Amino acid sequence: xxxxxxxxxxxxxxxxxxxxxxxxxxxxxxxxxxxxxxxxxxxxxxxxxxxxxxxxxxxxxxxxxxxxxxxxxxxxxxxxxxxxxxxxxxxxxxxxxxxxxxxxxxxxxxxxxxxxxxxxxxxxxxxxxxxxxxxxxxxxxxxxxxxxxxxxxxxxxxxxxxxxxxxxxxxxxxxxxxxxxxxxxxxxxxxxxxxxxxxxxxxxxxxxxxxxxxxxxxxxxxxxxxxxxxxxxxxxxxxxxxxxxxxxxxxxxxxxxxxxxxxxxxxxxxxxxxxxxxxxxxxxxxxxxxxxxxxxxx
Amino acid sequence: xxxxxxxxxxxxxxxxxxxxxxxxxxxxxxxxxxxxxxxxxxxxxxxxxxxxxxxxxxxxxxxxxxxxxxxxxxxxxxxxxxxxxxxxxxxxxxxxxxxxxxxxxxxxxxxxxxxxxxxxxxxxxxxxxxxxxxxxxxxxxxxxxxxxxxxxxxxxxxxxxxxxxxxxxxxxxxxxxxxxxxxxxxxxxxxxxxxxxxxxxxxxxxxxxxxxxxxxxxxxxxxxxxxxxxxxxxxxxxxxxxxxxxxxxxxxxxxxxxxxxxxxxxxxxxxxxxxxxxxxxxxxxxxxxxxxxxxxxxxxxxxxxxxxxxxxxxxxxxxxxxxxxxxxxxxxxxxxxxxxxxxxxxxxxxxxxxxxxxxxxxxxxx
Numbered sequence: 142x143x144x145x146x147x148x149x150x151x152x153x154x155x156x157x158x159x160x161x162x163x164x165x166x167x168x169x170x171x172x173x174x175x176x177x178x179x180x181x182x183x184x185x186x187x188x189x190x191x192x193x194x195x196x197x198x199x200x201x202x203x204x205x206x207x208x209x210x211x212x213x214x215x216x217x218x219x220x221x222x223x224x225x226x227x228x229x230x231x232x233x234x235x236x237x238x239x240x241x242x243x244x245x246x247x248x249x250x251x252x253x254x255x256x257x258x259x260x261x262x263x264x265x266x267x268x269x270x271x272x273x274x275x276x277x278x279x280x281x282x283x284x285x286x287x288x289x290x291x292x293x294x295x296x297x298x299x300x301x302x303x304x305x306x307x308x309x310x311x312x313x314x315x316x317x318x319x320x321x322x323x324x325x326x327x328x329x330x331x332x333x334x335x336x337x338x339x340x341x342x343x344x345x346x347x348x349x350x351x352x353x354x355x356x357x358x359x360x361x362x363x364x365x366x367x368x369x370x371x372x373x374x375x376x377x378x379x380x381x382x383x384x385x386x387x388x389x390x391x392x393x394x395x396x397x398x399x400x401x402x403x404x405x406x407x408x409x410x411x412x413x414x415x416x417x418x419x420x421x422x423x424x425x426x427x428x429x430x431x432x433x434x435x436x437x438x439x
Numbered sequence: 440x441x442x443x444x445x446x447x448x449x450x451x452x453x454x455x456x457x458x459x460x461x462x463x464x465x466x467x468x469x470x471x472x473x474x475x476x477x478x479x480x481x482x483x484x485x486x487x488x489x490x491x492x493x494x495x496x497x498x499x500x501x502x503x504x505x506x507x508x509x510x511x512x513x514x515x516x517x518x519x520x521x522x523x524x525x526x527x528x529x530x531x532x533x534x535x536x537x538x539x540x541x542x543x544x545x546x547x548x549x550x551x552x553x554x555x556x557x558x559x560x561x562x563x564x565x566x567x568x569x570x571x572x573x574x575x576x577x578x579x580x581x582x583x584x585x586x587x588x589x590x591x592x593x594x595x596x597x598x599x600x601x602x603x604x605x606x607x608x609x610x611x612x613x614x615x616x617x618x619x620x621x622x623x624x625x626x627x628x629x630x631x632x633x634x635x636x637x638x639x640x641x642x643x644x645x646x647x648x649x650x651x652x653x654x655x656x657x658x659x660x661x662x663x664x665x666x667x668x669x670x671x672x673x674x675x676x677x678x679x680x681x682x683x684x685x686x687x688x689x690x691x692x693x694x695x696x697x698x699x700x701x702x703x704x705x706x707x708x709x710x711x712x713x714x715x716x717x718x719x720x721x722x723x724x725x726x727x728x729x730x731x732x733x734x735x736x737x738x739x740x741x742x743x744x745x746x747x748x749x750x751x752x753x754x755x756x757x758x759x760x761x762x763x764x765x766x767x768x769x770x771x772x773x774x775x776x777x778x779x780x781x782x783x784x785x786x787x788x789x790x791x792x793x794x795x796x797x798x799x800x801x802x803x804x805x
Contacts, residue, residue: 147662180571228770235777242717245710246769253762411727413586419579423572
């Protein structure tokens with residue numbers, strides 16, 4: 142027990158960093174969900190593409206890391222845009238479930254393509270700053286600071302975009318009522334395009350700050366955790382997603398530490414924590430931490 | 440001879456024939472496959488008996504999910520877990536043994552199905568949730584069961600799984616002592632007999648009083664409630680039945696395969712099941728067969744038939760091409776036949792309509 146307590150700050154710090162990744166992915170989920178109603182199963186694959194593209198541009202053309210990351214961000218956003226135009230747009234007159242299944246198709250497709258280009262099991266994405274430091278008994282990589290900074294910057298950027306720009310306001314209008322938004326002259330289909338490229342870019346960021354690990358198969362678990370974070374924060378609320386991500390990350394880290402150190406269970410059980418939290422949140426507070434309750438009228 | 444149910448006018452007879460023809464055609468097709476297996480193998484390079492055995496098992500799973508999703512309108516992303524409970528239930532009871540007792544599969548299969556139904560009853564309260572939230576809750580359930588199966592190593596063998604499970608039980612026939620290829624054929628017929636019986640059962644169910652109640656609660660839950668349909672209890676019942684079907688399919692899978700691995704019961708498979716239902720056609724009983732055939736046969740075709748026809752080695756094409764073709768085809772089916780393959784086919788053959796027209800265009804009001 143004392144060992145567990147001593148390690149608690151480390152668990153907390155690790156959880157915070159993982160939570161930042163989840164938050165970025167969850168934010169993307171909610172941006173797409175709020176403006177189109179679609180749950181994007183390819184979100185984890187966007188993160189995978191972000192990481193592997195950053196790896197590619199920093200090794201083969203050997204660009205400086207900052208440039209490689211920027212190129213990866215823009216390319217992934219473009220892929221998100223292409224996905225919206227080629228898959229979601231033609232499906233706009235079908236039930237939502239068709240779009241969701243189509244995003245499953247997209248995720249299978251992207252994973253297969255990535256596997257052809259990057260067939261190895263693991264690639265090393267260089268961290269922004271290598272090395273580590275120790276504060277208050279917690280040893281962390283310098284990359285951890287970048288993770289927090291980048292997440293904070295992304296959240297701030299999305300906030301400013303939503304509050305300050307016409308496109309952002311239009312997207313919020315779509316999330317409140319798509320039909321009314323369309324009637325008041327908002328190009329809903331263009332908003333869906335923006336939403337996909339924006340959230341692809343966010344996922345890409347989550348992918349490459351997760352240095353050094355990257356592989357074609359990394360999308361699934363990131364996607365599921367991000368998904369959970371999105372629901373815990375309140376589906377459709379991009380800022381709730383940040384809170385949801387942090388809560389999930391920290392909870393996962395601390396409970397799996399507890400299971401291992403105190404109860405002596407294998408670390409595999411840690412993976413059962415997220416699903417349990419998911420079910421509990423859904424049953425007892427389905428509106429999430431920051432979501433608005435929905436009133437259903439007959 | 441018993442009079443046909445449509446002994447009336449010529450027109451009625453014609454309609455009946457058109458309705459009865461596709462299932463009859465399908466049953467004939469299913470029954471001749473094992474007898475022409477050799478020539479099919481030389482054309483397509485696919486072991487059809489083995490592959491179609493899997494399609495039969497998946498069709499039972501898809502049927503269960505379709506009753507829930509297509510008819511009652513309740514989604515589940517946790518059906519692979521129910522399949523896993525059924526599969527591991529019977530495998531542990533009959534193959535691995537509990538306290539040294541090995542039950543006969545005749546007993547262990549019903550027990551495993553009952554266990555699945557029990558677990559489904561226990562988590563039926565999640566059906567209070569709707570839409571995406573229900574999808575997520577069942578996804579969480581599926582993940583949880585997957586982790587439990589993987590981590591309960593003493594019982595389930597963990598990641599290595601369970602091996603040398605007993606064969607499917609049959610009176611008069613000992614599958615274990617047969618030639619492997621003959622045993623596969625017997626299993627094939629057994630599984631398809633069960634699948635077709637269940638399909639017939641599902642057809643009758645959806646056209647019975649409870650079936651109409653389910654469809655009513657799908658389209659207008661409040662209206663159904665107001666008309667005296669006990670929506671909560673109907674939802675719970677169909678959920679448990681759907682889970683029990685998944686458990687049965689899992690049990691058949693365990694005995695047919697002879698080995699189990701937790702990988703077969705993860706979230707990916709739950710998602711695949713959803714794909715089967717939607718691609719085959721929601722609220723179409725035959726869609727389950729079409730959807731599971733799509734999910735199983737397309738990769739087989741890409742991996743075996745295409746290299747054979749193009750005269751290339753298997754390795755050259757590999758699993759990557761499979762993913763690309765599968766992903767693209769999935770997207771195309773969703774765009775071109777949004778109501779599923781069976782709806783597209785029936786548009787073409789029964790109504791002579793363009794199969795690629797979008798049946799949702801009017802409903803969406805766009």
